[in-house]
Amino acid sequence: MNKINSLYVHIPFCERLCSYCDFPKYLSSLNLEDKYLKALFLELDSIAKQNLKTIYIGGGTPSSLKEDNLNSLLSFLYEKFKGSEEFSIEANPESLSDEKIEILKANNVNRVSLGAQSFSSEILSILNRTNCNKDLVISRIRALKHSGIDNINVDFIYGLRIEKYEELEEQIKICRQEGVKHISIYSLQIEENTPLFYKKDIVKDQDGLSDTYEFLNKVLLKYGYKRYEVSNFSLEGYQSRHNLTYWRNKEYYACGLGATSLINSIREVRTRNIFDYIESKNVIVSSIKEDKEDREFNYLMLNLRLECGFKLEEFRKLFNKDFLISYKNEMENLKDFFEITSTSVKVKNEYLYILDSLLVDLLHFKN
Numbered sequence: 001m002n003k004i005n006s007l008y009v010h011i012p013f014c015e016r017l018c019s020y021c022d023f024p025k026y027l028s029s030l031n032l033e034d035k036y037l038k039a040l041f042l043e044l045d046s047i048a049k050q051n052l053k054t055i056y057i058g059g060g061t062p063s064s065l066k067e068d069n070l071n072s073l074l075s076f077l078y079e080k081f082k083g084s085e086e087f088s089i090e091a092n093p094e095s096l097s098d099e100k101i102e103i104l105k106a107n108n109v110n111r112v113s114l115g116a117q118s119f120s121s122e123i124l125s126i127l128n129r130t131n132c133n134k135d136l137v138i139s140r141i142r143a144l145k146h147s148g149i150d151n152i153n154v155d156f157i158y159g160l161r162i163e164k165y166e167e168l169e170e171q172i173k174i175c176r177q178e179g180v181k182h183i184s185i186y187s188l189q190i191e192e193n194t195p196l197f198y199k200k201d202i203v204k205d206q207d208g209l210s211d212t213y214e215f216l217n218k219v220l221l222k223y224g225y226k227r228y229e230v231s232n233f234s235l236e237g238y239q240s241r242h243n244l245t246y247w248r249n250k251e252y253y254a255c256g257l258g259a260t261s262l263i264n265s266i267r268e269v270r271t272r273n274i275f276d277y278i279e280s281k282n283v284i285v286s287s288i289k290e291d292k293e294d295r296e297f298n299y300l301m302l303n304l305r306l307e308c309g310f311k312l313e314e315f316r317k318l319f320n321k322d323f324l325i326s327y328k329n330e331m332e333n334l335k336d337f338f339e340i341t342s343t344s345v346k347v348k349n350e351y352l353y354i355l356d357s358l359l360v361d362l363l364h365f366k367n
């Protein structure tokens with residue numbers, strides 16, 4: 001078995017539900033937290049005690065947990081797995097109180113990802129995130145830094161027709177002034193089973209999205225945030241080590257509602273039904289053993305999301321063949337979009353935005 005270095009833990013509770021969100025989550029007011037955590041600890045117990053390099057608690061909104069539950073979860077995880085390089089948690093500014101920041105610090109959390117999405121009150125209202133605002137985000141960044149946690153990511157969304165370039169730039173400028181180390185920017189995806197699905201025309205068309213992405217890329221660079229993955233930008237030395245585990249197609253543990261793990265080439269997906277999860281009943285809803293062809297497909301699909309691409313030597317070692325020979329025909333048609341050196345292959349920076357269509361031409365998707 002390969003050494004696994006990472007663990008993902010899912011906390012599916014949110015104080016209110018955003019209009020675009022399709023993640024596995026339930027309202028905190030349903031009071032399922034204690035029962036859920038009991039089942040989560042049971043699942044975590046099934047993993048042997050060991051030192052991991054990265055732990056990532058995502059959601060949902062992990063910072064919405066009650067203080068005693070947050071403390072028990074963090075101390076359990078640190079005691080058992082350490083997270084020696086990166087112990088990360090997602091937080092919403094409105095639920096990240098000073099007391100909770102103290103709990104994070106006391107339990108060795110060293111990276112916090114804040115969900116801001118926008119500093120525009122008009123946009124926050126469309127997203128049903130009116131509890132949050134620019135001043136609150138700034139106040140939480142300052143409180144985190146004051147506690148000694150300075151590895152901070154801020155998440156933003158772009159793509160609404162009403163957004164203004166000046167406001168998008170202002171958000172990034174403020175983050176830089178406040179010492180934020182990492183910014184994730186995602187284009188707003190309207191999922192079928194979300195309230196925004198019926199207002200799809202509030203989102204820019206493909207050309208508009210593409211222009212905005214290009215603009216953001218330039219502005220982020222102007223403020224020192226270098227892109228290292230399609231939607232992720234950081235100051236030097238602050239790339240997310242945990243997320244690099246996924247993009248480099250390495251194996252990882254995962255626990256909690258809707259979470260997917262990859263262990264011994266088996267990709268296991270957990271239920272999104274919280275009542276099944278709480279009863280530890282039918283927890284694994286899909287378990288697929290990846291063959292060599294699947295691993296190669298995933299390796300290319302994920303590594304090509306990275307600005308640095310992949311190393312030809314690594315590909316050769318993993319799959320026992322030469323990429324440039326095996327993909328000679330495909331690359332003949334795609335060569336203008338890729339940068340190929342004697343050691344690596346990557347998508348040219350200006351084409352990273354059309355990565356999905358390049359992958360369709362490069363890889364053989366199964367139906």
Ligand code: SF4
Pocket residue numbers: 013014016017018021022023025059060061092115
């Ligand atoms: S976007 Fe985040 S905070 Fe909003 S409902 Fe989804 S998981 Fe909860």
